[in-house]
Amino acid sequence: MKNKSSRYLASPYIIWIVGFIVIPLLTIVYYGFTDKSGAFTFSNIAEILVWENYRPLYRSLILSAVSTLVCFLLAYPLAMILRWYKIGRGSIIVFIFILPMWMNSLLRILAWQTLLERKGVINGILTAMHLPEQHLINTTAAVLIGMVYDFLPFMILPLYNALMKIDDNTINAAYDLGASFWQVLTKIMLPLTVPGIVSGVTMVFVPALTTFAISNMLGGGKIYLIGNVIEQEFMQDSDWNQGSGLSLVLMMFVIVSMLIVNHFDDKKDMGRGGVI
Amino acid sequence: MGVITKMDGREKTGLLRIFGNRAIMAAVSVFVIAGVSASAVGCGTTEKNIEEIPTPLKDTLYVYNAGEYIDPELIDMFEEETGINVVYDVFETLEEMYPVIEAGGVIYDCVCPSDYMIEKMLQNNLLQEINYDNIPNIKYIGEDYMKMASEFDPGNKYAVPYTWGTVGILYNTRMLDELGVPYPTKWSDLWNPKLKNEILMQDSVRDAFMVALKKNGFSCNTENPEELDKAKQDLIDQKPIVQAYVIDQVRDKMIGEEAAVGIIYSGEILYVQDELEGTDVNVEYAIPEEGTNLWIDAWVIPKNARNKEYAEKWINFLCRPDVAAKNFEYITYSTPNTGALELLDQEYLDNKAVFPDTKELLKTSEFYHYLGQEGDALYNDRWKTVKSS
Numbered sequence: 001m002k003n004k005s006s007r008y009l010a011s012p013y014i015i016w017i018v019g020f021i022v023i024p025l026l027t028i029v030y031y032g033f034t035d036k037s038g039a040f041t042f043s044n045i046a047e048i049l050v051w052e053n054y055r056p057l058y059r060s061l062i063l064s065a066v067s068t069l070v071c072f073l074l075a076y077p078l079a080m081i082l083r084w085y086k087i088g089r090g091s092i093i094v095f096i097f098i099l100p101m102w103m104n105s106l107l108r109i110l111a112w113q114t115l116l117e118r119k120g121v122i123n124g125i126l127t128a129m130h131l132p133e134q135h136l137i138n139t140t141a142a143v144l145i146g147m148v149y150d151f152l153p154f155m156i157l158p159l160y161n162a163l164m165k166i167d168d169n170t171i172n173a174a175y176d177l178g179a180s181f182w183q184v185l186t187k188i189m190l191p192l193t194v195p196g197i198v199s200g201v202t203m204v205f206v207p208a209l210t211t212f213a214i215s216n217m218l219g220g221g222k223i224y225l226i227g228n229v230i231e232q233e234f235m236q237d238s239d240w241n242q243g244s245g246l247s248l249v250l251m252m253f254v255i256v257s258m259l260i261v262n263h264f265d266d267k268k269d270m271g272r273g274g275v276i
Numbered sequence: 277m278g279v280i281t282k283m284d285g286r287e288k289t290g291l292l293r294i295f296g297n298r299a300i301m302a303a304v305s306v307f308v309i310a311g312v313s314a315s316a317v318g319c320g321t322t323e324k325n326i327e328e329i330p331t332p333l334k335d336t337l338y339v340y341n342a343g344e345y346i347d348p349e350l351i352d353m354f355e356e357e358t359g360i361n362v363v364y365d366v367f368e369t370l371e372e373m374y375p376v377i378e379a380g381g382v383i384y385d386c387v388c389p390s391d392y393m394i395e396k397m398l399q400n401n402l403l404q405e406i407n408y409d410n411i412p413n414i415k416y417i418g419e420d421y422m423k424m425a426s427e428f429d430p431g432n433k434y435a436v437p438y439t440w441g442t443v444g445i446l447y448n449t450r451m452l453d454e455l456g457v458p459y460p461t462k463w464s465d466l467w468n469p470k471l472k473n474e475i476l477m478q479d480s481v482r483d484a485f486m487v488a489l490k491k492n493g494f495s496c497n498t499e500n501p502e503e504l505d506k507a508k509q510d511l512i513d514q515k516p517i518v519q520a521y522v523i524d525q526v527r528d529k530m531i532g533e534e535a536a537v538g539i540i541y542s543g544e545i546l547y548v549q550d551e552l553e554g555t556d557v558n559v560e561y562a563i564p565e566e567g568t569n570l571w572i573d574a575w576v577i578p579k580n581a582r583n584k585e586y587a588e589k590w591i592n593f594l595c596r597p598d599v600a601a602k603n604f605e606y607i608t609y610s611t612p613n614t615g616a617l618e619l620l621d622q623e624y625l626d627n628k629a630v631f632p633d634t635k636e637l638l639k640t641s642e643f644y645h646y647l648g649q650e651g652d653a654l655y656n657d658r659w660k661t662v663k664s665s
Contacts (some may be wrong), residue, residue, distance in 0.1 A: 238371060
């Protein structure tokens, strides 16, 4: 492991990291802090204080927080059921939940489009049952559904892994000592699965915060998120400085929210270590 | 005991690390993708860099056109007739095409933008003059259209018209009857609250503002902030009744009866009507009374093109009446080719939506003009307000 030749094996990754992560990131930073003439400026960053920009950011934060919560509420009971029936990793049920991750996420959103459309599948069923047509597509709810559906597997998997790690004896001991199901859930299961929750939350929250495709396809261009603003800056207005500046702001929000979540996790870990 | 605790802790953080890293990577990749394209386009803006790019295959013509904007058989036909290899790339929007040509990262010999974009390319010195000696078929392009094209290409030196048309309202007669809404004849009809969730607007700055500006009797090239603010307010007021802001999807959504009215380019009507033939769905196209946007798409040769002669052969080929007629039947966008018109069914020519009277139209309608960076910003900023609200 420690001989010199094996070190060269890492070089392709270094090239990858430098070429595809570090340099593009620095390019974004450069564009974000310069104006069209190339002079240094903070104005691209400060632009987030304009209503047209902070309003979509606020909307993104709310939508991603809600979709994360919904994902959690859907995924946790499911992971508990999988654990309860001792359904192993290789089983067909776990496989089915992971399967959608193998498919292009845009295709999955496109499928939701056909489900929610006015002449779509859901309204087709409603009409067949002589119920009135519902206006589903191009609403905030449609975007939320898309987010939850798209990111749910990313919540299930870490929660499932974390729950499967809990020793049965720990839970049985709690019941033996007279704990109710509620107490086992809140005092044993939840604290022990914090790392899984943290992973799940970041893996859902971050892509939901930055998405622009879902809001475009299911929101009909009416639900404008911060991702859409940045997309417009780059693709339509060809204002890369502005787009980069807002990307940096969004990146800050991502980093801060991850720090908060991780901090929560660290504290729990330390606390548990102390108790034992 | 202590050791076990430690191991336990490490294992958990290990698990977290795997997933945590993946989450960070997912987050970063969004920026990275943008960054990669930025750096890819960002390099090679000077002419010196362009020369350093290795020359491609000699017998190859590089064509750049909008998506679904040619009969693909014509490309094969051209290759067979001339022995020239064609590399045919497509773009989705002109705004996406422009930086590619400007940066010269990929060099094209022949491109097909619209009027205002040709004006912008000319102003930024990105085009070269066409040698009409190599394009004898130019005689088939109607004089009226050449005259119209001279509005963005003074003296007709740089651009050969390919298609032309209007922007108008496509409406589903049955759905409007059911709603009890009269058929639209004016832009202002699109502010009728009875049409809630029935309107498909164009999701592009200039087209959306054109609708609101023309509704108020203003020019769609205005740079007057007050007129633009009025248009912006109208668009914001209209937003609650708009079903969606889309571009290409208008066509398919109208065919699927997803909405009763949609703003669309005139070239799409024949396609929609063809698709709906034999069903009980009937759609009609109206050019609003207040006037609309008149547009021309034309072939141009970028300054850095390597095979100018091939590009001219390509343009000459497309101007040939039989080719233009075959192409029209496929893409259904009105052709300015008088030779082709003679070959087409009278049924097409009588269709006022596809071939409106240009002289009548020009009284109220306008081409878009390139407004410069500051002019564009006037529109873009207000469009953002509309979209954010």
